[in-house]
Every structure is written in structure tokens, then in C-alpha cells.
Amino acid sequence: ERDKIRHWVHQNYLHRHPQDFQNRGSTSEDDGEEEKEKEGYRDMLKDNMALSEYECWSEKWDACPYFIRTGKRCRRGKGCEGCDSLRVSDSDYESV
Structure with a gap:
């Protein structure tokens, strides 16, 4: 399941930041790509958490x-x- 989540995050990052991968010749996974996946995931969390400040209960x-x-x-x-x-x-x- 971790691989599915990792793949999903990677695909979302590619979708949001295609310019980061246009100049890359290979599609093999390496440390740089893994770090970019983590960065993309962090960016996605920041976007989601930015909206949470507007949530409140009565x-x-x-x-x-x-x-x-x-x-x-x-x-x-x-x-x-x-x-x-x-x-x-x-x-x-x-x-x-």
C-alpha cells in the first residue's frame, strides 16, 4: 500500500510540476527523484493545511x-x- 501511495504522490507531483521532469532523460528512480516526491507531498500538505485555518465548529x-x-x-x-x-x-x- 505504501508503494501505491508513493506512486500516487509521484503522479500528482508530475501533474503539478511538469517542468521539473522535462529535462530528465531517464525515468529511473534515484535519490533526487525521491526527494522531489517528498517535496511534492509536503507542498500538497501545505496547500491542504492552508485551508484548515478557516475550519471551525460552532x-x-x-x-x-x-x-x-x-x-x-x-x-x-x-x-x-x-x-x-x-x-x-x-x-x-x-x-x-
Whole structure:
């Protein structure tokens, strides 16, 4: 599975940075290529983490004593401000 992930990261890096590999004559793996794969993976993580600063939960999550006690939604469901604060609306699901 590690090889599949490594291959996927390599392909994504090639897709995002084709200019790095245009001048290379061989396609064999070597230390330089492995380091570029790691660099590409780090860049991808930086891109993903840059968006994480905008993620947040509602401040009302602690308004439901049942949720605090059990970690599960109470019977009121969407009517409970505390339980509903942890729910992502259907229209926003794709962006999350």
C-alpha cells in the first residue's frame, strides 16, 4: 500500500510540476527523484493545511448536556443547538 501511495504522490507531483521532469532523460528512480516526491507531498500538505485555518465548529457544541456526557446526539436532533452545531449542512458538505 505504501508503494501505491508513493506512486500516487509521484503522479500528482508530475501533474503539478511538469517542468521539473522535462529535462530528465531517464525515468529511473534515484535519490533526487525521491526527494522531489517528498517535496511534492509536503507542498500538497501545505496547500491542504492552508485551508484548515478557516475550519471551525460552532461555539454552541457545549450547550447540550447529553452530548457532553455521551458524545452522541440527543433525541432533539436538529432542534438541539448543541448537537446541530456539529452537523454540516447538506449544501456545504462538498466544500468541507
